[in-house]
Amino acid sequence: MVLGVREISCSGEPVLDSENEEELMQVKPGIDIVLGDLPRESPGTLYITNKQVIWVSDVEKTKGYAVDFLSISLHAVSRDPEAYPLPCLYTQIDTGEVDDDHSDSESNHIQQNLSNVTEMRLIPSDPTQLDTLFAIFCQCAELNPEPNDEEGEEHDWFFNADQMEDEEAEDEGYISHNPANSIGHSNGNHDLARTILELQINDRRFDDAEEIEDNGDNHH
């Protein structure tokens, strides 16, 4: 999957990936597009499929942009002239990059590259279209959950069996090597020696962990 906005070239209507069950949901003519801080491009036609949004220029029929719904983090209807002079559908694009504070001095230069575009505005010539546009974006976003959503959630909230075992092993190790006297309560050299012994044990444990990692790398 490609994150962010990408430039496409097409002849007339964009070709859909029907093998992957891509279907056209709606076609909206008379839509201008603004990508990041780039100049507004107009007019164009918006093709909304169940997978992506494609904008094709009416002027240069072969020129267009596409963005997957998976990359659209947020969309909203913007009608306040202070926020943007024209009523538009405002979207934020996930480029997969770590968020950099795009300061104004840099942005003009950086934004030339489409992969850095984090905002897209769609401006319909007829502002009454905005609510239907918003609604269809909602509908399509719901058709495109994260491909690995379940898995991601598991990693966020639960430990899988392997992790559990590791955790347990670590816990046991920690308890058995860590009797009641903690740092600051040592009574003499004897205890000091034990502390050093503990450290060595700890070190060896970290070595093991690295070895396991190395093995894993070799397999991949």
Added chain:
Amino acid sequence: MLFFSYFKDLVGREVTVELKNDLAIRGTLHSVDQYLNIKLENTRVVDQDKYPHMLSVRNCFIRGSVVRYVQLPPEGVDIELLHDATRREARGG
């Protein structure tokens, strides 16, 4: 499913949604779906200096996968209910 049903109970309340890109949006929770996509109404951006262009967005759809935190109204947190729900979830039911 715990979060889904829990957030559904919060519909109509004021929440603050913090995104993974640090943008925080406050608004009335309009709806939430099974993917934890969140629709807010009457939104405003918490840090308006940083995101002036988002000032006036009236309704807003946020993709569940980009949400980092949802700040709940304290009066909307029913601890008893959450207790029960988490216990049931832990039992796998």
